Amino acid sequence: MPGTVSVPPDPPPRARLRSATRLAVCAAVPWFLCLWWGTSTVPVPAALPAVLILRDDVYDAPRRGWDRLVGVVVGVALTTLVLHWLPPPTASSVTSVSWAASLSFLVVLACGCAGMYLMYRGGAPNQQVLVSALVIYATALPGYARARLAESAVGIATVVLLGPLLWPPDPYRSAAAGLDTYRGELDGLLGAVAARLGAGGPPTPRGPAGDAELWLRPRTGLAAYERAARRTRLPRLYLRTPSRPPDGLEERLRFAARTALTLQYFTQELRERARTDGAAAPPVSDTSLRELAPLVRATARTVDAALRGEDSAAVAADLDRARGLDLAHRAAHPTRHDAVLRAGLHLTHEAVADHLAVRG
Template sequence: MTDLVDSPARPGGRARALLRTEGPAAARILVTVAAAWQAALWLGADQPPVFAAIVPLVALRGDPMTALGTSLQRILGVVAGVLIAIAVLNLWQPSTLTLTLVVALGLGVGMVLRAGGALNIQVALSSLLVFANASPDSYALDRVWETAAGAAVTILLAPLLWPPDPQRVLTAVSADCGARLSRSLTGTAAVLGGGQAAAQDNLARVHAHVEAVHAGAARAREAERALRFNPLRRRQRGSVRLRAGRIAGADGLAAHVATLAGEVAAFTGREDLAPDLARARLRVPELASLTARAVELALSGDDPRAAVTAAREGLAAYARADSRPVAVALRRPLHRVLDELEVPPTEDQRPTYG
C-alpha cells in the first residue's frame, strides 16, 4: 500500500520529498561556501572574500559529480578575463569603445574555454568587473587568488560531503532509458494504421524520449569520469562502468527506435499503402513488444538472449509472410535494435550489457 503520509499529494509530502532529494546538495553548497570564505580569511583577505564563496555556488549548483571540471573552468575564466581587462586598460582609458573591446575579447576567449559545451561567459564577466573597478590592478589580483582558494576548497570537499552515489544514480537512469525506449517501440506499433495526427503525435513523443536518453547517456559519462576523483566510491568503479556501458548502448538503440517512428509517420495517411499497413498491424505490435522486452532486460542487467531469440523468430516469420517494401522498412529498425543487443563486448571494450 502506498504511504500516503509521505505522498507529495498530501500537505508536507512534497516538501519532505524535496528535502530528501535536494537537501544533501544544499547542505554541500552551504558547508563548502562557509569553508571557502574562512579559508580565504585565513589566507589574509582584507576585504570580504566574496569571490572565494562564489565558486562553490557555481560549481555545485548542478550535478556535484562535475564540480572539479566546473571549478577549473571558473579559474581559467577568471584568469583569462583579468588578463584581458588589465591589458586593455594599460593601453586605453575606459570608454564605450574599450568596454566593447573588453567584452568582445572575453566572449571570444569564452568560445575556446567552453563551460560544459556552452559559451563560457565567466571570461567576459571577469573582464567587465575588473574594467569597472576603481583600482583594477589590486582588484584583479584579489579576484584571482580568492577564486583559486574557493576552487581548491570546492575540489577538496565536494567528493567528501554527502557524496552522490553514482551506482544508484545510473541504475535509475538505466531503468528510465529502458522504459522510454520500450514505450517508444510499443507506442509506435499502436498507432500503426491509424490516423496521421496520431502518428505525428507519436513521432514527437518518441523524439522527446530519444532526447531524454541522450541526456541520460551524457550524465552517465559524467558520472563515470567524476568517479576517478571520488575516493569514497572507488569500490563502485566496476559496477558504474558496467551501468554506464548499458546506458551508452541505449543511446545507440534510440536512433533505430526513432527511425521506426519516422517510417510509421511517413507511411500513415497514404491511401496506396493502406493494405500494407493493415497487414503490418497484425504483426508489428507483437514484434515491437518482444523487442521492447529485450531492451528492458538488457538495460536492467538481465540476460536478453531469450527475448532476442523470440523477437528474431517472429521477424523471420513476418519476412516469410510479407516481403513487400513497407514490411521490409518496418522490420529493419527492429532488426537493428536486436543486432545491437547481440553484439558481444571484447576484452578492450567496456561491456554494454550483462
C-alpha cells in the first residue's frame, strides 16, 4: 500500500515497544512545550499528530505532517469564514433547533467536504480539513482557532523532526525482510498447489482466496526500497540507511513484483477451474491437472532460487528444466483451456529469463 514500509505481518515485541515508546515521546514533548508556551490549559491538539502521523515508516512523516498541517489551516480558515457571516452555535440555539445554527452547520459541513476532496492526494481525501472545520465549529470560543493552529504546528514539527531520530528503522533491511517473508509464503503456496494437483484433488482449497495480501507484499517492498533510495539525500543523522543497499536487492524486488502478477494469474485460473469443475476431484480422464504438478514444482524451485539470489548458472538450469516440462505438457495437452492455464507459468519463465539477463 502506498506510504508504508514492507515489514513482517506481526512485528516482534521489541519493535512494537520501540514504536509505542516513539509515539509516547512524540506526543508528550509537544504537550509540555505548549503548556510552557501557554497556548491553552489542555493542549490535546499538540499530542494528536503523533497518534495520527507516526507509522512504521517514520521517514514518511514529513509528507503526512505537511498534509495534516495544510488540512488544519484550511479547516480552521473555512470555519472562521463561515462563522463570520453566520451565527455560531450556542447551547440555546441547539436545544431550540434553531434554523440559523443548522444552516451554519450545513455550510461548514459542505465547505469541509469540498475542501477535503479538493485536496485529494495519495489516493485519499484530506480528512483533516473536515475534522478541523467541525472541531472549530463545535468550540467557537475566542482564541481557540489560533490556539489549535499553534498546537497542531508544534505537534507536527515535533513528529517530523524528532520521530525519525528515535530508533530509526533501516528501510533496506525492512524491504529485504519483506522479500524473505514473501518468498517463504510463496514457496508454501505453490508447494501446496502442486501437492493437490499430484494427488488428483481439487486444484485449490474450497472457500474464498486467502492469498490477496501475499501478492501485494512484493510491490510494498519495492516501494520501500525506492523511498529509501530517494532518502539518501537526507543528513546521515536523520536517516539510518546504509551507503548502498545489499547487492541485487533491487533486481530481486522487481523480479518478485513482476512474477507476483503472473503467479497470481495462474492461481486464479486454477481457482476458476476448481469452480467450474465443482468441489469434487477432476475426472480420471482429465490428466492435464495431474501432469501439471511437476511443472508447478519446477517453476516454484526456479522462482525461489532467483529470489534467493543464487548463482545465475543454477537458476538457468532450473529454468531450462521448467521450460522443458512446459513444452512437454503443451505437447500432451494442446487445448485452448490448458494453454490458458499454463500461461501464468509461461510468463513466469519469461520473467526469470529477463531477470537473469539483467544480472548478466
